[in-house]
Amino acid sequence: MKNDQDMSPSLSINAAPGTLSLSLRGELDLRTTPEVLERLASIGEPLPKAIRADLSGITRMDDCGALVILRIRELARAHGCELELTGIPDHVRDLLSFLRLDTPPRSSGVKRPKSGIMTRFGAKTMNVVDQAVSHVSFVGEVCVTLASLLRHPGRLRLGDTVQYMQRVGVDALPIVGLISFLLGLIMAFMSAVQLQQFGANIYVASLVALAMVRELGPIMTAILVAGRSGSAFAAEIGTMKVSEEVDALITMGFKPAMFLVAPKIIASVLVVPLLAMYSNLFAIAGGLLIGVTTLDLTVNAYMAQTMSTLSIFDVNWGLFKSAIFAVLIATVGCFKGYQVRGGAASVGQATTSAVVTGIFLVILVDSILAVILRYWRP
């Protein structure tokens, strides 16, 4: 079948007066067709009345080669020429009838045509409304689920919860510790330059302790948890949706909110405040290192100043905020996972969106809480 004769050129054009003779030879496949199509396109404008195409020399033709026949027919039709195909080998006839080439392919491009700006605007608007509705119903479902857990605590999947506590909490210890330590170190280092001018070295301890425990500890922890675990929740649930695992849960009589969401939220609420405490501890240690090495403070003096600055309310307030952040991050992560439709690209979007929305909500709620605190305890 593959006698490699001289295949170039596969098309010879012979323009006799009155007739344009085309002759196709050799193999017409993906390698040779582009050139033949180009040569067909370059045929000069004034075409004679008739086109004769001799196909007898074709040794092998695939569906790509069929495009050549298609193009010759188009050429003839566009210029009102008579077309005669001669010497069609059996295998070509067979192919043409198989491809039903008499009805030319209705190609309207491979890309999805973009709809008009108004249509897109409308679709986006409807989408936003849809999102809002599904967001509200998701939050409602989660609330109902958590409330029902208060009455029937046994329904919580304890094994999963413990596993998520490990993933969200224990596995995050190294990175949270390192970042907090460095944060405390940098804060102490930077503030020391200023405070030293007033001989207020000891207040470095107050600054680090108060800033970390009240604000930065919970926020840094929340941002790290959003990046590590919020994204993981979204990716996990999103992938489960794509592979119909969520559907399987529903038809097996499980509530996805109870099965998938509740363990994640409860685990997060339990461990994120602990992580924040741990972060505070490391930040203070970082500050202590700078205080002792560069500010001539004793360990004792630094710790005493820290203890006298912090009230138990500050610590509780930080823990309370962390718990709220944990709920936000876990809920947003799960919600974004639920929103996944389609395939891999959608999972990626959901993961990004989970992290971005999670961090945004954390900062937003933190600001609101700061204002509330300002008026509640002036």
Added chain:
Amino acid sequence: MTDKAVISARGLTMGFGGQTLMEGLNFDIHSGEIFIILGGSGCGKSTLLKHLVGLYKPMAGKITVAGMPLDPDDENGFKRILARIGVMYQGGALFSSMTLGENVALPITEYSKLKGRAVEELVSLKLRQVGLEGFEHHLPEELSGGMKKRAAIARALALNPEILFLDEPSAGLDPVSSAELDALILRLNRTLGTTFVVVTHELSSIFTIAQRIIMLDKKTKSIIAEGDPRQLRDAGEHPFVRQFFNRQPEMEK
């Protein structure tokens, strides 16, 4: 069988993490034949297929494709092999962010000199062959399982490769589409001389298209039958082979 082998496996041992699935497989796939890999569920048919296309590395043994040793680490050699094969995966493996048309057009625009309208027309022709013309703008998620499968075949066909690997092409298709698919396979095999390596369970499809089969066995980790399926059905020596072709359950012995 005087044809030269396009794919040959010698002493192929495969498995994962110290556990072997198959040991010392020797077989040849000849140019221009329709070769079917059979076996019970979980015996490693799809794994064998993935070894043959270089996705998995064998634990021992050698595979040659079109006379070249299959070695994914040898970039140029592997590229030359990949240019001659097309693969359809069990789940379709269509790119979910692209429309069907874009999925099929991707290899065409990347590896041929066709441009613009010619690509679009060729894509339509490919989709027409699998009965999906007019679905160019659909995303894979908007298709049924059987349609995804057919679209995946269209994508595997895009460059008309010499060797086509199909992993369970007719599973999940209705009998009509399944028969049409068999006809398509036979046609491509006849007119373009495409070699097919197919993993399938559909008995009717096996008897329609198969020229030669091998049957893998989980227990003995080896090939228990090789040859024409019709002969094996009537005169197979191994009891499992006859059971398989005559659809007899294992427990009723």
